[in-house]
Amino acid sequence: MRQTNLVRTQVATREGFSSTLGVIAATLGSAVGLGNIWKFPYVTGENGGAAFILIYLFCIALIGLPVMISEFVIGRRSNSAAVGSLKKLAPGTPWFLTGVSGTLVAFLIMCYYTSVAGWVYAYIFKALSGSLGTTDPKVSGEAFASFISGTWSPLIWQWIVLIVTGAVILAGVKNGIERMTKTLLPILFVLLLICDIRALTLPGASKGVAFLLSPDFSKITGAAILTALGLAFFKLSVGMGVMTTYGSYIGKNESLIGTGVKVALMDILVSMMAGMAIFPAVFAFGSNPAQGPSLLFITIPMVFNSMPFGQALLAIFFVLASIAATGAMISLFEVPVAYLTEERHWSRKTATVVTALAIALLGSTATLSASEASLLANFKIFGKGMFDFLGFLTDNIGLPLTGLALALFAGWKLTSSDVYDEISNGGSLNNRGLIRYYLFATRLVAPIGIVIILLSGLGFIKL
Ligand code: PFF
Numbered sequence: 001m002r003q004t005n006l007v008r009t010q011v012a013t014r015e016g017f018s019s020t021l022g023v024i025a026a027t028l029g030s031a032v033g034l035g036n037i038w039k040f041p042y043v044t045g046e047n048g049g050a051a052f053i054l055i056y057l058f059c060i061a062l063i064g065l066p067v068m069i070s071e072f073v074i075g076r077r078s079n080s081a082a083v084g085s086l087k088k089l090a091p092g093t094p095w096f097l098t099g100v101s102g103t104l105v106a107f108l109i110m111c112y113y114t115s116v117a118g119w120v121y122a123y124i125f126k127a128l129s130g131s132l133g134t135t136d137p138k139v140s141g142e143a144f145a146s147f148i149s150g151t152w153s154p155l156i157w158q159w160i161v162l163i164v165t166g167a168v169i170l171a172g173v174k175n176g177i178e179r180m181t182k183t184l185l186p187i188l189f190v191l192l193l194i195c196d197i198r199a200l201t202l203p204g205a206s207k208g209v210a211f212l213l214s215p216d217f218s219k220i221t222g223a224a225i226l227t228a229l230g231l232a233f234f235k236l237s238v239g240m241g242v243m244t245t246y247g248s249y250i251g252k253n254e255s256l257i258g259t260g261v262k263v264a265l266m267d268i269l270v271s272m273m274a275g276m277a278i279f280p281a282v283f284a285f286g287s288n289p290a291q292g293p294s295l296l297f298i299t300i301p302m303v304f305n306s307m308p309f310g311q312a313l314l315a316i317f318f319v320l321a322s323i324a325a326t327g328a329m330i331s332l333f334e335v336p337v338a339y340l341t342e343e344r345h346w347s348r349k350t351a352t353v354v355t356a357l358a359i360a361l362l363g364s365t366a367t368l369s370a371s372e373a374s375l376l377a378n379f380k381i382f383g384k385g386m387f388d389f390l391g392f393l394t395d396n397i398g399l400p401l402t403g404l405a406l407a408l409f410a411g412w413k414l415t416s417s418d419v420y421d422e423i424s425n426g427g428s429l430n431n432r433g434l435i436r437y438y439l440f441a442t443r444l445v446a447p448i449g450i451v452i453i454l455l456s457g458l459g460f461i462k463l
Contacts (some may be wrong), residue, residue: 045289048219064232066441070374070410075247082241098405102240105398111363117159127315137287149373188320195277208280226457227244230395239399411443
């Protein structure tokens with residue numbers, strides 16, 4: 001069974017729910033993950049706060065969302081998954097290479113995503129053992145640094161993550177994680193809300209709120225804008241064919257624009273809630289907002305420790321975060337597995353095992369370079385350790401480039417009448433104005449925006 005079946009099963013088993021909810025739950029299951037609770041807060045912290053968030057929101061509205069809808073259009077029009085859809089819609093042309101590059105990007109993202117997911121899994125047990133019981137940022141920071149700079153412990157956690165994810169993929173996901181995600185995401189939401197209330201009532205919290213809400217544009221550089229764009233793609237799970245595949249299972253009478261907008265809004269809400277839990281606490285406890293990937297692991301334990309039943313709630317928080325991460329990983333993992341089974345005709349088992357081993361191999365270089373004291377910390381590519389390099393290569397280069405190709409395909413290669421037909425559901429939706437905006441964004445705003453942001457982020461032009 002491939003990923004497409006995951007969604008098909010998902011929709012088919014959602015009796016009692018409208019399929020709109022089924023599709024949104026599946027899409028949101030891929031979108032919500034470590035991106036919301038780990039990446040969004042830490043890159044926001046590194047890039048100065050509110051101004052970065054504003055640029056991120058523009059990137060979503062003007063670029064990420066149009067690309068997401070393009071993927072839906074390509075998927076539903078062709079009724080096929082990533083690589084196959086482009087082959088079907090543009091036979092005998094090199095457009096299918098877009099699917100190939102998306103597949104490669106998904107694989108590379110998995111190499112560091114599994115590493116961070118391993119830390120999240122491990123933190124469940126650390127919370128249960130009571131070893132995270134501190135409200136001192138120094139102690140919390142040192143505990144985290146010594147954990148991730150180790151060799152075997154973080155590696156073994158990464159392998160556990162791979163085994164769990166691989167097992168779910170092999171089991172076919174029928175009643176698995178997607179369904180669980182759907183039930184548990186609301187609980188994660190409630191827990192985030194509890195965190196928010198606690199963080200916002202800490203003395204000194206207002207500085208954190210200001211950090212998130214009052215923009216200071218002096219911190220914004222071309223590189224920050226490129227990071228915001230990469231985050232928009234990463235968050236929405238676009239730029240690697242996952243949403244093309246999901247699009248192929250969106251019912252013919254669902255609104256593609258409506259689905260995209262709802263998913264993007266809910267995803268932003270979860271990210272902002274994570275931000276509201278983390279930044280007020282960062283300032284209240286005198287922690288550093290720009291400390292990078294460790295931010296979540298240092299701040300969240302301190303927030304929970306300052307409330308009753310803190311350790312238990314902390315463990316539950318990391319359980320839910322693990323589930324959200326696993327849901328996102330499944331959609332990522334499926335991209336190379338679907339490619340190997342459909343295009344190379346491997347058995348599903350071989351494809352899963354080989355993909356997991358390849359991720360374990362390359363991913364170990366990410367795990368072993370995550371901190372300054374790690375074993376491979378001194379091995380640098382373009383001045384970055386492997387962990388940072390993989391993040392940069394995928395989010396800041398791979399996703400925008402693949403997203404660019406997908407937007408160009410939907411905007412220029414598909415005919416306008418095909419696009420009108422697909423987005424208006426054969427003329428039954430009265431959304432001509434929205435379609436005109438979508439076409440304008442897909443044909444011009446997104447491609448030009450991506451090219452300018454890429455060139456400036458990489459230092460080729462100065463904005
Ligand atoms: N959107 C996920 C997150 O924010 O954690 C990550 C992700 C999942 C990216 C699936 C890409 C993807 F295809």
